[in-house]
Amino acid sequence: MPETKEYELLQRPISVVKGVTARRTALLSRCGVATLWDALTFFPYRYEDYSKIVRPDQAKEGSEALVYGKVLSVKAEKTFKKRLKLVKVLIENSGSTALGVWFNQPWIADKFEVGKKVLFHGVCHGSLGCVQMTNPDVIYLEDDFHPDNYEGKRLPVYHTTESLSQNVLRGIMASLVKEALPSFKEYLTSEELRKNGLSNISEAVALLHSPNRAGEEEIARAKRRLIVDEFFALQVGNVLTKKVMQKENYEAHHLVPGKLIVDFLNTLPFKLTKDQLSVLSEIKNDMLSPRPMHRLLQGDVGSGKTVVAATAMLMAVESGYNAAIMAPTEILARQHYETLKKWCDKIGVDVLFSYGGMKAKEKKELLKRFEEEKNFLLVGTHSLLHVREAVPNLGLVVIDEQHKFGVAQRAMLRVAKSVPDTLIMTATPIPRSLAMTLYGHLDISVIKAPPEGRIPVKTYVVTPERLPSVWNFIKKEASLGHQAYIVYPQIDESDKREAKAAAEMYEVLSKKVFPDLKLGLVHGRLEKEEKEETMRKFRDGEISVLICTTVIEVGVDVPNASVMVIEDAQRFGLAQLHQLRGRIGRGKLQSYCVLVDNTPLEKGNEEFSQPLLTGMTENRRLEVMAKTCDGFEIAEADMELRGPGEFFGEKQSGHPTLYLANPNRDKRELVLAKELAEKMIEAYERGELAPEVKEAFLTRVALRYGAEFTMPGF
Ligand code: ADP
Numbered sequence: 001m002p003e004t005k006e007y008e009l010l011q012r013p014i015s016v017v018k019g020v021t022a023r024r025t026a027l028l029s030r031c032g033v034a035t036l037w038d039a040l041t042f043f044p045y046r047y048e049d050y051s052k053i054v055r056p057d058q059a060k061e062g063s064e065a066l067v068y069g070k071v072l073s074v075k076a077e078k079t080f081k082k083r084l085k086l087v088k089v090l091i092e093n094s095g096s097t098a099l100g101v102w103f104n105q106p107w108i109a110d111k112f113e114v115g116k117k118v119l120f121h122g123v124c125h126g127s128l129g130c131v132q133m134t135n136p137d138v139i140y141l142e143d144d145f146h147p148d149n150y151e152g153k154r155l156p157v158y159h160t161t162e163s164l165s166q167n168v169l170r171g172i173m174a175s176l177v178k179e180a181l182p183s184f185k186e187y188l189t190s191e192e193l194r195k196n197g198l199s200n201i202s203e204a205v206a207l208l209h210s211p212n213r214a215g216e217e218e219i220a221r222a223k224r225r226l227i228v229d230e231f232f233a234l235q236v237g238n239v240l241t242k243k244v245m246q247k248e249n250y251e252a253h254h255l256v257p258g259k260l261i262v263d264f265l266n267t268l269p270f271k272l273t274k275d276q277l278s279v280l281s282e283i284k285n286d287m288l289s290p291r292p293m294h295r296l297l298q299g300d301v302g303s304g305k306t307v308v309a310a311t312a313m314l315m316a317v318e319s320g321y322n323a324a325i326m327a328p329t330e331i332l333a334r335q336h337y338e339t340l341k342k343w344c345d346k347i348g349v350d351v352l353f354s355y356g357g358m359k360a361k362e363k364k365e366l367l368k369r370f371e372e373e374k375n376f377l378l379v380g381t382h383s384l385l386h387v388r389e390a391v392p393n394l395g396l397v398v399i400d401e402q403h404k405f406g407v408a409q410r411a412m413l414r415v416a417k418s419v420p421d422t423l424i425m426t427a428t429p430i431p432r433s434l435a436m437t438l439y440g441h442l443d444i445s446v447i448k449a450p451p452e453g454r455i456p457v458k459t460y461v462v463t464p465e466r467l468p469s470v471w472n473f474i475k476k477e478a479s480l481g482h483q484a485y486i487v488y489p490q491i492d493e494s495d496k497r498e499a500k501a502a503a504e505m506y507e508v509l510s511k512k513v514f515p516d517l518k519l520g521l522v523h524g525r526l527e528k529e530e531k532e533e534t535m536r537k538f539r540d541g542e543i544s545v546l547i548c549t550t551v552i553e554v555g556v557d558v559p560n561a562s563v564m565v566i567e568d569a570q571r572f573g574l575a576q577l578h579q580l581r582g583r584i585g586r587g588k589l590q591s592y593c594v595l596v597d598n599t600p601l602e603k604g605n606e607e608f609s610q611p612l613l614t615g616m617t618e619n620r621r622l623e624v625m626a627k628t629c630d631g632f633e634i635a636e637a638d639m640e641l642r643g644p645g646e647f648f649g650e651k652q653s654g655h656p657t658l659y660l661a662n663p664n665r666d667k668r669e670l671v672l673a674k675e676l677a678e679k680m681i682e683a684y685e686r687g688e689l690a691p692e693v694k695e696a697f698l699t700r701v702a703l704r705y706g707a708e709f710t711m712p713g714f
């Protein structure tokens with residue numbers, strides 16, 4: 001696919017913009033903003049509305065208001081009986097006064113200075129002729145602030161990070177948007193816009209970042225344009241993929257399962273569950289049909305997807321084909337290899353392994369084995385993509401944890417003369433509406449219930465003060481021969497102050513806290529060999545406590561691990577917490593998950609209302625984890641609390657991300673986007689797009705899928 005000029009311009013790092021220093025670049029990258037395109041789509045999550053600024057005497061009792069005044073007095077007191085710490089701040093404006101009261105936040109007092117201008121934001125109560133506000137949000141103003149200049153103005157509020165104040169962030173964002181905006185052009189015709197009541201896309205982006213005096217309705221309209229845009233980009237991918245699929249040459253003729261499958265199921269140490277059986281019957285029907293299978297299998301961590309994949313692969317083998325399974329990491333690939341080998345040895349089917357670091361001799365032997373008549377299962381990492389062409393008669397490909405694979409890589413799997421059946425497995429429980437939007441080109445199967453006899457993980461949310469007793473608990477579990485994970489947020493190169501980076505804590509914990517236990521450390525920046533060696537030791541029980549980052553997130557299986565402590569749990573997405581927690585409770589042991597909520601009560605120089613906002617949200621989010629182990633329930637709750645944009649926690653999860661659009665809510669926009677995408681692609685194929693429209697359209701597709709994405713026939 002040709003790269004457009006605009007695509008290249010928008011892919012530039014934010015550091016190209018004047019005033020964006022190395023430090024700021026690092027801070028912004030923590031917010032997920034690395035390129036100019038990231039900046040354009042890093043929308044404010046709310047606005048500060050200065051249109052309601054009033055004097056104290058204008059505030060209505062019982063309603064929300066933004067009250068403006070100068071600080072008259074600041075008092076820190078203690079209530080007599082309850083020993084509550086109180087802070088009272090009185091502000092004054094044209095002779096009328098308002099009193100702000102805070103409970104148990106004594107530090108608030110230090111933030112005020114008599115004579116300075118402030119805004120209180122909150123609900124007003126009347127009290128003794130003076131407006132009173134409990135725990136109002138505060139905006140500290142510059143001396144030259146004058147309400148008339150702000151009258152009716154809205155300022156954007158972005159999700160920010162420690163040591164990046166909202167004001168500074170606003171300034172940086174304004175220059176980034178200014179630089180980026182000219183490269184993001186409308187790709188719909190003015191007629192389409194008018195007909196569907198949509199605003200121009202670059203105007204919409206500009207408005208969302210700096211609405212100035214725009215009203216609610218205007219903002220909603222701009223937002224709607226971008227919701228349609230997000231869906232549009234996704235639908236283009238789905239429509240194109242579907243087109244590719246229709247042209248695929250498919251030759252596999254799978255047979256009705258016979259003796260091999262019966263033998264296989266009989267040698268398993270367990271019976272398949274109802275869900276596993278019904279998914280298998282869907283897969284079987286796909287495999288028997290004269291069209292290629294494109295199926296997404298969703299099943300929570302531990303729900304037993306591997307055995308389903310194995311059965312499907314053996315169905316291919318029994319029909320005279322070879323089958324392959326591709327995992328995102330070598331650790332996982334090796335795990336699959338061992339599991340499959342254990343199962344398949346009993347029924348006389350060979351399992352082969354392909355990995356990145358294979359020596360020339362090994363590779364040669366593998367290629368030679370491919371040529372032999374006896375059918376096999378092949379397990380591997382990305383390296384499979386390089387041997388794929390050499391595998392004769394590939395009847396089925398299983399892709400595990402597909403979200404770690406890029407679109408381009410998935411496309412490569414399909415380059416062959418004739419395509420195999422494809423089963424994609426994901427452990428991220430995606431709400432159904434979202435799954436159908438994101439993966440509209442796939443059929444979807446779900447394993448809902450885990451195998452019976454699994455003991456739900458007990459989950460607790462604690463504050464850091466409780467850690468000593470958590471450590472004691474780990475010691476107790478270790479004395480019973482059980483193992484534990486302690487998880488820290490990913491080591492972040494850009495932030496050296498990351499107080500509890502796994503590496504540092506490893507030192508502290510192994511020397512001071514668990515001197516008698518064997519600890520291991522795994523994080524993303526270690527050498528591969530070192531990482532794998534440590535993982536092996538943990539799996540073999542040579543290590544009792546594994547200190548790690550989210551590198552263990554996907555698929556690692558150590559049934560003897562009964563405890564997981566997740567530090568700074570508030571920083572993870574629920575979907576991610578759920579994935580992490582899925583590492584325990586896999587055996588017969590009662591397992592325990594401890595979520596350490598480090599939400600700071602006081603947030604230094606940070607934007608005024610954030611502690612309140614995030615504080616509430618974090619608690620509610622983490623509570624969901626304590627309440628249920630059902631991934632779909634958690635996914636629904638997360639989507640509701642944070643919207644699909646935040647749903648996957650990490651931008652890098654690789655799942656298509658929606659920032660503003662919510663398929664549960666924006667059903668009309670979804671339908672419209674699909675129509676527009678289909679029309680656009682048709683016009684493109686007929687060569688009917690005006691040059692500038694074509695350019696803008698290709699830019700949009702590249703921004704969504706990367707420049708490697710190939711459109712069929714281009
Ligand atoms: P995931 O869906 O996360 O890949 P796995 O396939 O690794 O889950 O299964 C988790 C564990 O459950 C494995 O140890 C597997 O052998 C076991 N298992 C799978 N299916 C069943 C079943 N029907 N009954 C009991 N145990 C099962």
Ligand code: MG
Nearest residue numbers: 305306400555
């Ligand atoms: Mg798995």
